[in-house]
Amino acid sequence: xxxxxxxxxxxxxxxxxxxxxxxxxxxxxxxxxxxxxxxxxxxxxxxxxxxxxxxxxxxxxxxxxxxxxxxxxxxxxxxxxxxxxxxxxxxxxxxxxxxxxxxxxxxxxxxxxxxxxxxxxxxxxxxxxxxxxxxxxxxxxxxxxxxxxxxxxxxxxxxxxxxxxxxxxxxxxxxxxxxxxxxxxxxxxxxxxxxxxxxxxxxxxxxxxxxxxxxxxxxxxxxxx
Numbered sequence: 001x002x003x004x005x006x007x008x009x010x011x012x013x014x015x016x017x018x019x020x021x022x023x024x025x026x027x028x029x030x031x032x033x034x035x036x037x038x039x040x041x042x043x044x045x046x047x048x049x050x051x052x053x054x055x056x057x058x059x060x061x062x063x064x065x066x067x068x069x070x071x072x073x074x075x076x077x078x079x080x081x082x083x084x085x086x087x088x089x090x091x092x093x094x095x096x097x098x099x100x101x102x103x104x105x106x107x108x109x110x111x112x113x114x115x116x117x118x119x120x121x122x123x124x125x126x127x128x129x130x131x132x133x134x135x136x137x138x139x140x141x142x143x144x145x146x147x148x149x150x151x152x153x154x155x156x157x158x159x160x161x162x163x164x165x166x167x168x169x170x171x172x173x174x175x176x177x178x179x180x181x182x183x184x185x186x187x188x189x190x191x192x193x194x195x196x197x198x199x200x201x202x203x204x205x206x207x208x209x210x211x212x213x214x215x216x217x218x219x220x221x222x223x224x225x
Contacts, residue, residue, distance in 0.1 A: 019076045019188040026070055026192065028199075031206040031224055037063040040222045042211045044070030049191050052203050053119075062203045065224065067210040071191035082116055082183040084109030084159060085134045088146055091153035099156070106157040113183055120190070123197055127189035135167050137176035144175040151177050 039055055041048045044066030052062045064070070084106060093102035120129045138147060147163070154161035154177070164176040199205050213223040 017077050019078070019080070019186060020072065022186070023188045023192060026072075026195070026207065028066075028070065028195075028205045028207040031063075031065065031209040035063060035204065037061045037204065039063075040065060042222065044195075044205065044207070045073055045075040046071070046187065046191060049194055049198075052205075053194050053198050056198050056201055056203050062198075064203065064205045065209050065211050065222065066205070066207050069207050070195055070205060071188050075191060076188055078187050080184055080187050081134065082113050082185060083134045083179060084113065085136060085177070085179040085182065088136065088150045090157060090159070091146075091149045094153050094156075102153075103157045106154070106159055110159070113181070116185070116190070117183060119194070120185070123193065125190055125193040127186045127193065129183060129185040129190070131181060131183050134179045134182040135164070135176050137164075137167055137169070137173040139172075139174055141174055147175045147177055154179070 038060040039062050041051050041055075041062065041064045044064050048064055048066070049070065052064050055062050086109075090102060090106065093105060097105075117129065117131070119125070120127060136147065136150070138144065151161050151163045160180040162178045162180070164178050165173070167173060167176045167178065195205060210225045211222050212225055215221040215223060
């Protein structure tokens with residue numbers, strides 16, 4: 001095989017998700033009859049499964065309807081980082097939205113990290129969860145001021161942010177931000193464990209069940225294929 005053909009085969013092959021390849025497939029049934037629940041959740045990714053988990057804890061009768069397989073779409077092709085750091089955003093948020101809204105955004109993201117951390121502990125979930133520091137760095141002198149401003153903005157919003165000139169990389173950087181108490185995990189191990197937990201507690205999970213319409217009336221009805 002020529003080098004060119006080998007390279008072409010690599011780049012023409014759709015990428016695979018490690019998170020999917022390293023976990024077993026789910027086998028929840030398709031919805032084949034009418035059911036009544038308090039709340040129907042359309043979509044079995046991290047948002048839908050988390051919503052079902054929280055609603056079940058509050059005593060609601062819940063169903064999750066997934067068109068394909070749960071935890072198989074965006075949630076299974078994620079970077080798997082759990083952070084309140086998403087690029088240089090906080091300085092711009094303060095300028096564009098004001099300090100109060102920027103602080104709400106920061107607190108919501110920090111709260112999400114702690115929520116996942118606590119959920120892992122409470123349910124003894126083996127999902128490779130670990131606390132880590134997150135970094136944004138530059139090798140360009142032109143971005144040093146932007147990083148300095150971002151550190152100041154993040155600190156003003158209550159985030160553990162630090163200006164760094166050296167970070168644990170095998171090359172030098174001009175400047176960096178470090179956010180402490182961030183995290184990483186195996187998203188499918190996490191979601192499959194929660195799905196199993198809520199299914200055992202009465203949440204109905206349906207795969208290969210596509211929602212096509214919502215009918216309004218005295219009660220809302222989700223219409224599926």
